Amino acid sequence: MIWSNEESLSRSELEKIQVEKLKDTVAHVYQNVEFFRNKMQNLNVRPEDVKTLDDLKKLPFSTKEDLRVNYPFGLFAVPENKVVRLHASSGTTGKPTVVGYTQKDIDNWSELIARIVTMAGATVDDKVQIAFKYGLFTGAFGLHYGLEKAGICVIPTSSGNTEKQLMLMKDFGTTILVSTPSYALHMGEIAHSLGIDPKTDLKIRLGLFGGEGSSEATREKIQKVWGMLATENYGLSELIGPGVAGECTHLNGMHISEDFFLPEIINPKTGEVLPPGEKGELVITTLNKEALPLIRYRTRDITRLFYEPCSCGRTTVRMEKISGRSDDMLIVKGVNLFPTQVEEVLSKFDALGPHYEIVIEKHNYLDSLEIKVELNEDLSIDSYQEFERLEQNIKHELRVVLGLEPKLNIVNPRTLQRFEGKAKRVYDLR
Amino acid sequence: MIIKQLTVFLENKSGRLSEVTRVLGENGINISALSIADTSEYGLLRLIVSDGAKATELLKKNGFSVNLTDVICLNVKHEPGTLHDAIKTLSDAGIDIEYMYAYAVGDNAAVIMKVSDAKEAIYILTQNNIDLLKSHEIK
Known part of the structure; x- marks a missing residue:
């Protein structure tokens, strides 16, 4: 089922809507956000200069740093008394970034969520357990209101207390799980240790995962453990929260709601716009936001866009699974390293579990890289020779993919830390 | 005449071996034969026990990686x-x-x-x- 007509418009119909909304957004921002007006004036661009979608590239970028500098409400484009909700992202360094919503923004957010849950296959017959933390983080509330709008029963368990989550899941007959992918894996492990087989003892048939990036191998593992279809969705609190894009049941990339979000892919170093299909940083202009409209917001997420219509019937552009964040990029001994590259290598080995840690330290002015990974509880080997071969193969693959020679530390199952929200994989101790 | 042997991966960390013997002892599993060798980084513990299937399940539940050969x-x-x-x-x-x-x-x-x-x-x-x-x- 397709929730909204806007998801299957022809390209020309869609672009007509986008141009009008873009002009409105630019005018709205220019008039009401001094910080952005100054940026445009510095580049000598006026709202009238934006007449086509191609004119988008004349406009300046906006960044997370802009939100920080204008903390808390400096980028809001409406009077404060029009804002009915505030969320904030966890600021790992300094102040958090604050986002605001008018009532119309909240309504639109629910519409966007209704679209993505419907495309993933959720229906009114489902019951959804939301195991995202309720609070300042946008994830839980976004999904909550949107699922209700779609007429689907919500069980707001929030994150944590995994044993109780599992009990409710069983007793209520929950059919859909909302969480981070790493929490779904963790729940699966706890279930097994309690003697519950999620595949046969629980009714979960669908996962709506977000909040952190994950690999295709993680998806497969979740599907295998839970016997569910594991779908991914995408969003950033700065843009609205979850609901920017989501996977349909064909798992062909995440459909972006293009009448709300205008995407571009740029070279993160030069800012140059790249042609469709090329990999680069995703930049998004919001087309329908009242409280916090953003022009050319740099998401720092690395992906590609595909414009061919999907076999599900939607014509909206699809974004590939995020392959890294330009923010997450580590520089070790002068080599660029994305944690997702490590995950990709490790996931190729059946002997290893899905949990890993990357530790970077400095010894005598030199960077050292260590990768800790858990063995699966089913040990496939029984001699030192085989074990050494496994170690050598993993090291070899890491060397080829990373261009670095990490120290490999294979540890017992369930010894690395587990996370109920976003998993922390990188410990940069330099 | 085929005998089931457990191979248990041991991280080179103090207390890992005693954790294995504790789990088996507390659950009434008798160890008939045992061999252990280690490198500087890890060890492989080989065991023949009174109930191999039960021991495997128990050790896995307690966070060990186990092979039955x-x-x-x-x-x-x-x-x-x-x-x-x-x-x-x-x-x-x-x-x-x-x-x-x-x-x-x-x-x-x-x-x-x-x-x-x-x-x-x-x-x-x-x-x-x-x-x-x-x-x-x-x-």
């Missing part, structure tokens, strides 16, 4: 030359020994072996009148 156990006289005869019999038949460990009690010695082909080894040894122990006979 087929081995054989020879029962030879505790005298010079008997082990040589057994090993020669296998090597003449083209069967490789991957690893082995042994203990002697009284007049006899038990030799646990992981071989390239356990079924074939049992056949050859039996043909040559070399005694093999069954699981419950390993004490």
Whole structure:
């Protein structure tokens, strides 16, 4: 089922809507956000200069740093008394970034969520357990209101207390799980240790995962453990929260709601716009936001866009699974390293579990890289020779993919830390 | 005559071995034979226990990585030359020994072996009148 007509418009119909909304957004921002007006004036661009979608590239970028500098409400484009909700992202360094919503923004957010849950296959017959933390983080509330709008029963368990989550899941007959992918894996492990087989003892048939990036191998593992279809969705609190894009049941990339979000892919170093299909940083202009409209917001997420219509019937552009964040990029001994590259290598080995840690330290002015990974509880080997071969193969693959020679530390199952929200994989101790 | 042996991966961290013996002891599982070797980074513990399937499940639940393998156990006289005869019999038949460990009690010695082909080894040894122990006979 397709929730909204806007998801299957022809390209020309869609672009007509986008141009009008873009002009409105630019005018709205220019008039009401001094910080952005100054940026445009510095580049000598006026709202009238934006007449086509191609004119988008004349406009300046906006960044997370802009939100920080204008903390808390400096980028809001409406009077404060029009804002009915505030969320904030966890600021790992300094102040958090604050986002605001008018009532119309909240309504639109629910519409966007209704679209993505419907495309993933959720229906009114489902019951959804939301195991995202309720609070300042946008994830839980976004999904909550949107699922209700779609007429689907919500069980707001929030994150944590995994044993109780599992009990409710069983007793209520929950059919859909909302969480981070790493929490779904963790729940699966706890279930097994309690003697519950999620595949046969629980009714979960669908996962709506977000909040952190994950690999295709993680998806497969979740599907295998839970016997569910594991779908991914995408969003950033700065843009609205979850609901920017989501996977349909064909798992062909995440459909972006293009009448709300205008995407571009740029070279993160030069800012140059790249042609469709090329990999680069995703930049998004919001087309329908009242409280916090953003022009050319740099998401720092690395992906590609595909414009061919999907076999599900939607014509909206699809974004590939995020392959890294330009923010997450580590520089070790002068080599660029994305944690997702490590995950990709490790996931190729059946002997290893899905949990890993990357530790970077400095010894005598030199960077050292260590990768800790858990063995699966089913040990496939029984001699030192085989074990050494496994170690050598993993090291070899890491060397080829990373261009670095990490120290490999294979540890017992369930010894690395587990996370109920976003998993922390990188410990940069330099 | 095939015997189930557990191989348990041990991180090189203090307390890992005692964790294994605790889990088995508390659950009434008896250890009949054991061998351990280590490198600087990790160890592999090999065990023959009274209930292999139960021990495997318990250890996995307690965060260990466990493998269940087929081995054989020879029962030879505790005298010079008997082990040589057994090993020669296998090597003449083209069967490789991957690893082995042994203990002697009284007049006899038990030799646990992981071989390239356990079924074939049992056949050859039996043909040559070399005694093999069954699981419950390993004490």
